[in-house]
Amino acid sequence: MEETQKMLEKDVSRRSFLKTTGIGLGVTAGALLFGTGIAGAQTQDGVVTESPLPYAELDPEEARLRAHAAYFRAGCSYAVFYALVSMLRDKVGGPYNQIPLRMLGYGRGGAASWGTLCGTLNGAGAAINLVASDADTNKLLGDLIGWYTITPFPSQESNDVAVAQGYKYDAKAPISAALATSVSNSPLCHASVAAWIKKSGFKASAPERAERCARLCGDVAFKAITMLNTWKAGTFAATFKVSGETAGCLSCHSDDQVGKMACTSCHEPH
Ligand code: HEC
Ligand code: HEC
Numbered sequence: 001m002e003e004t005q006k007m008l009e010k011d012v013s014r015r016s017f018l019k020t021t022g023i024g025l026g027v028t029a030g031a032l033l034f035g036t037g038i039a040g041a042q043t044q045d046g047v048v049t050e051s052p053l054p055y056a057e058l059d060p061e062e063a064r065l066r067a068h069a070a071y072f073r074a075g076c077s078y079a080v081f082y083a084l085v086s087m088l089r090d091k092v093g094g095p096y097n098q099i100p101l102r103m104l105g106y107g108r109g110g111a112a113s114w115g116t117l118c119g120t121l122n123g124a125g126a127a128i129n130l131v132a133s134d135a136d137t138n139k140l141l142g143d144l145i146g147w148y149t150i151t152p153f154p155s156q157e158s159n160d161v162a163v164a165q166g167y168k169y170d171a172k173a174p175i176s177a178a179l180a181t182s183v184s185n186s187p188l189c190h191a192s193v194a195a196w197i198k199k200s201g202f203k204a205s206a207p208e209r210a211e212r213c214a215r216l217c218g219d220v221a222f223k224a225i226t227m228l229n230t231w232k233a234g235t236f237a238a239t240f241k242v243s244g245e246t247a248g249c250l251s252c253h254s255d256d257q258v259g260k261m262a263c264t265s266c267h268e269p270h
Contacts, residue, residue, distance in 0.1 A: 072210070076119035077105070085130070161218070
């Protein structure tokens with residue numbers, strides 16, 4: 001955590017990055033939008049723009065490590081938001097320095113521990129909407145949510161980092177064993193965590209369950225950045241499609257309910 005903090009405060013690396021890669025457009029846009037220099041003094045009295053902020057390609061593996069460590073500070077939603085926005089601070093600076101990273105703390109445990117939308121998706125969505133138009137956010141976040149519902153977590157990759165003891169920003173050495181994986185079939189924290197508990201045999205209060213959610217934060221941060229990078233490059237294409245079964249339900253129930261969640265995770269088919 002301390003190390004991450006230090007990195008965040010390292011204006012030097014930010015400046016040298018800007019110099020060496022010359023992401024001039026993003027920088028200029030950021031500076032103009034905010035009416036201030038990129039890494040220097042910030043205005044404290046101006047109103048922040050409502051336009052999407054400049055995005056610069058980020059490193060998804062770095063995001064994985066930051067999100068994992070951040071989970072143990074303020075939960076899943078904060079963790080993913082923190083990973084993305086702290087990296088945008090490093091790379092773009094400007095307005096990102098004015099966004100409080102703690103603002104997604106409410107999303108933990110599916111919002112104040114209610115088990116609704118998985119906090120990782122909430123945090124990713126907030127960060128995505130900072131950089132993308134509402135229409136693009138719908139596409140990106142919609143696809144991210146779909147991917148989440150059908151992907152086994154924690155991923156092999158996130159387990160591998162743990163086994164290699166690669167979560168270098170964690171304040172305390174994390175559990176390094178590979179953990180059981182489960183598919184949520186749902187964007188809900190409730191279903192996601194319960195499915196994993198059933199599969200792994202660990203209780204909700206077990207440190208392994210927290211570690212599972214920390215790895216999940218890394219997985220979602222990684223995926224969100226991978227998607228944003230392709231979006232930035234102009235090559236993003238949504239890939240998620242609802243299951244045939246859900247599509248069948250929707251063919252009759254498109255106007256008496258709202259959503260794309262797997263219907264039979266809650267309703268009996270008829
Ligand atoms: C061929 C059209 C059709 C399909 C396909 C269909 N439904 Fe229905 N469903 C209906 C009709 C008609 C009703 C009765 C509506 C009413 O009573 O207002 C209904 C009622 C329901 C209800 C209301 C509760 C109830 O039992 O009366 C639920 C929930 C529901 N469907 C869920 C589903 C799910 C989940 C699927 C997919 C597995 C599905 N439906 C597929 C036509 C369909
Ligand atoms: C997370 C659980 C969950 C999922 C997933 C879900 N529903 Fe529901 N659905 C509910 C609940 C809870 C209600 C409210 C039931 C009530 O008030 O009787 C409801 C209500 C409905 C109703 C109205 C029921 C009625 O009695 O008239 C329909 C129709 C319906 N859902 C269809 C769907 C379809 C189609 C899908 C998939 C696209 C779906 N639901 C996914 C939980 C869910």
